[in-house]
Amino acid sequence: MTFATLRLRHGLMAAAVAVALVAAGPAWAWYLDPVTPVAHEVRTLFFKALALTGGFFILAEVLVLVAVLRFRARPGVPPATFHENVRLEILWTAIPAITLVILAGPTFTTLKYMETVPKSDLTVEVIGHQWFWEYRYPEHGVVFANEPLVVPQGKIIAADVSSIDVVHSWFVADFGVKMDANPGRVNHTWFEVERTGTFRGQCAELCGVLHGDMHIEVRVVTPEEFDRWIEQKKRGA
Numbered sequence: 001m002t003f004a005t006l007r008l009r010h011g012l013m014a015a016a017v018a019v020a021l022v023a024a025g026p027a028w029a030w031y032l033d034p035v036t037p038v039a040h041e042v043r044t045l046f047f048k049a050l051a052l053t054g055g056f057f058i059l060a061e062v063l064v065l066v067a068v069l070r071f072r073a074r075p076g077v078p079p080a081t082f083h084e085n086v087r088l089e090i091l092w093t094a095i096p097a098i099t100l101v102i103l104a105g106p107t108f109t110t111l112k113y114m115e116t117v118p119k120s121d122l123t124v125e126v127i128g129h130q131w132f133w134e135y136r137y138p139e140h141g142v143v144f145a146n147e148p149l150v151v152p153q154g155k156i157i158a159a160d161v162s163s164i165d166v167v168h169s170w171f172v173a174d175f176g177v178k179m180d181a182n183p184g185r186v187n188h189t190w191f192e193v194e195r196t197g198t199f200r201g202q203c204a205e206l207c208g209v210l211h212g213d214m215h216i217e218v219r220v221v222t223p224e225e226f227d228r229w230i231e232q233k234k235r236g237a
């Protein structure tokens with residue numbers, strides 16, 4: 001293979017990756033349209049992190065460019081060979097370190113907020129199986145699998161997440177929820193969805209050959225619709 005065809009091949013591959021990233025739009029829908037208080041918090045934290053650290057990225061890239069362009073060897077000019085500047089190194093270690101300490105504040109606040117399940121209106125049990133999701137409504141005696149989870153809008157839902165076999169992860173990006181489903185242990189999370197609609201997620205822990213089939217669908221309906229739906233389910237419909 002010649003160098004030119006290799007280059008073409010790499011170019012095509014890069015283009016394919018770029019197209020795939022754009023096509024993966026729904027994967028970052030949470031960031032355009034978060035639907036729970038937690039998802040809003042997560043997005044705000046993301047922006048804070050970006051604002052605090054973005055400058056360092058730009059500064060570092062500019063410095064690299066300046067160094068490459070200014071100090072390289074040119075015909076008749078030897079490359080610069082200076083190195084080390086203790087004061088500069090202390091400075092550019094200390095400032096980012098302080099920034100991370102500052103960022104730790106909102107990060108721990110958000111984590112605490114995600115982890116503290118408020119007094120809930122409804123409890124659902126989410127159980128991972130190889131390779132499908134089972135849902136239980138213990139207050140209503142309703143159990144089913146391989147169907148969308150249905151929850152009322154504007155209510156606080158406590159989700160108890162576990163697994164009967166291997167580690168799975170219940171991940172619904174629009175909710176800001178990604179909770180590991182471990183066998184022999186119950187993890188607690190919560191969400192309060194602001195609007196009705198259908199939200200999709202995916203098992204986010206490689207759990208075997210059909211991992212990719214472990215889709216999640218959550219239907220958020222009005223509380224009245226939910227009451228009707230759960231009554232129907234109780235009757236075994």
Ligand SMILES: [Cu+2]
Pocket residue numbers: 128129131167168169203204205206207211214
């Ligand atoms: Cu899984």
